Amino acid sequence: MIKATLKKKISPRVVINGHPWIFANEVNTVDGEVDPGDIVEVYTHDKKFVGKGYINPASQILIRLLTRDKNETINEDFFYRRLLQAWNYRQQIGYSENCRLIFGEADLLPQLIIDKFNDYFVIQTLALGIDKWKPAIVAALNKIFTPKGIYERNDVPVRELEGLQQIKGFLSEPFDTKITINENGLKFLVDIENGQKTGYFLDQQDNRRAIQHIVKGADVLGAFTYTGTFEIHAAAYGAKSVLGLDISENAVAQANRNAKLNGVENIVKFEAENAFDKLKQWAKEGRQYDVVMLDPPSFTKTRENIQKAITGYKEINLRGMKLVKPGGFLVTSSCTNLVQPDLFLEIIQMAAKDARRKIRQVCFQPQSADHPIVWGWENTHYLKFLIIQVD
Numbered sequence: 001m002i003k004a005t006l007k008k009k010i011s012p013r014v015v016i017n018g019h020p021w022i023f024a025n026e027v028n029t030v031d032g033e034v035d036p037g038d039i040v041e042v043y044t045h046d047k048k049f050v051g052k053g054y055i056n057p058a059s060q061i062l063i064r065l066l067t068r069d070k071n072e073t074i075n076e077d078f079f080y081r082r083l084l085q086a087w088n089y090r091q092q093i094g095y096s097e098n099c100r101l102i103f104g105e106a107d108l109l110p111q112l113i114i115d116k117f118n119d120y121f122v123i124q125t126l127a128l129g130i131d132k133w134k135p136a137i138v139a140a141l142n143k144i145f146t147p148k149g150i151y152e153r154n155d156v157p158v159r160e161l162e163g164l165q166q167i168k169g170f171l172s173e174p175f176d177t178k179i180t181i182n183e184n185g186l187k188f189l190v191d192i193e194n195g196q197k198t199g200y201f202l203d204q205q206d207n208r209r210a211i212q213h214i215v216k217g218a219d220v221l222g223a224f225t226y227t228g229t230f231e232i233h234a235a236a237y238g239a240k241s242v243l244g245l246d247i248s249e250n251a252v253a254q255a256n257r258n259a260k261l262n263g264v265e266n267i268v269k270f271e272a273e274n275a276f277d278k279l280k281q282w283a284k285e286g287r288q289y290d291v292v293m294l295d296p297p298s299f300t301k302t303r304e305n306i307q308k309a310i311t312g313y314k315e316i317n318l319r320g321m322k323l324v325k326p327g328g329f330l331v332t333s334s335c336t337n338l339v340q341p342d343l344f345l346e347i348i349q350m351a352a353k354d355a356r357r358k359i360r361q362v363c364f365q366p367q368s369a370d371h372p373i374v375w376g377w378e379n380t381h382y383l384k385f386l387i388i389q390v391d
């Protein structure tokens with residue numbers, strides 16, 4: 001077995017906080033001939049065992065740990081046990097029909113994502129060391145569930161940093177990749193093959209319920225709607241009118257189909273528009289809504305661009321707030337882990353100051369619990385969902 005020895009001075013992340021990432025500059029020596037993706041044993045400078053994980057010399061994160069147990073062998077059965085554990089946990093906390101079955105690091109399976117949409121599974125293997133185990137992961141899914149289909153959405157640019165190609169396709173017999181899921185008593189079409197990410201944003205599934213009371217009888221504006229999930233929830237919860245904007249024609253077409261599927265097409269309309277422009281224009285024109293909902297994409301994936309992201313969030317929330325009637329509500333999200341919760345609240349506070357509005361917090365919560373937050377591992381708490389009353 002190849003052995004990696006850490007430097008004496010490394011960040012407390014790995015050894016004390018138990019985070020699975022080991023950066024190349026934290027490793028002193030690697031003994032043995034390394035094939036990218038190999039399993040290696042990691043030791044501290046004074047020869048204490050740290051864990052076993054996969055190595056990729058092409059990646060800045062040289063090693064990602066899979067286990068802290070010296071006696072655990074990484075083989076097909078290991079992946080079966082990990083998937084079963086994750087599935088048991090999801091059921092224990094009340095998620096079974098649709099859930100993120102594996103949330104990478106938080107499930108101790110770095111860079112593996114598996115979303116379960118009733119009997120269908122969508123997989124992403126975002127690092128070489130986990131990609132190698134794809135057959136074992138698929139075997140485990142087949143053993144635990146009776147999947148109607150398994151699909152890989154590895155058309156993700158980060159794979160290139162690992163020397164992997166972007167690909168997508170079936171990992172089971174081919175099936176119709178346009179499926180329907182139930183969420184909170186509503187139906188949504190999920191396009192597994194061509195939708196964004198894995199096809200659907202499960203991380204907002206609980207937050208969509210949080211708008212239930214504030215939208216009754218309301219005129220609602222939603223921006224960054226994707227397939228219209230929040231907006232269709234709003235209509236089902238009794239909104240008077242709902243207008244949703246997304247820049248993607250495909251998303252808008254699917255959102256309109258979803259509205260029909262739920263019989264709310266007379267209440268909800270979706271339009272393909274640039275939300276930045278429209279919100280600015282409508283705020284200038286003095287349009288007013290009872291509820292404005294914003295769920296923009298991540299404005300940055302790198303720390304270097306963090307200032308740009310802060311400016312983006314402030315700007316969009318400022319425009320959103322201006323469109324809220326006094327006493328109405330702003331429902332706003334941020335999905336980048338680089339903007340941590342405190343910073344997000346600060347940004348909203350700055351926007352309120354600029355808009356000269358007083359705000360009162362209704363709720364502030366993270367992603368749904370099927371995407372577990374491991375305390376001390378910042379990147380596992382990535383979604384911020386806030387409802388405020390705007391006076």
Ligand code: SAH
Nearest residue numbers: 201224225226246247248274275295296297
């Ligand atoms: N609220 C959705 C997820 C939104 S994801 C849900 O819960 O399912 C972010 C969306 O913002 C994407 O659909 C993307 O197409 C859209 N988007 C990105 N830039 C935009 C822009 N400038 N104007 C409008 N929509 C935009």
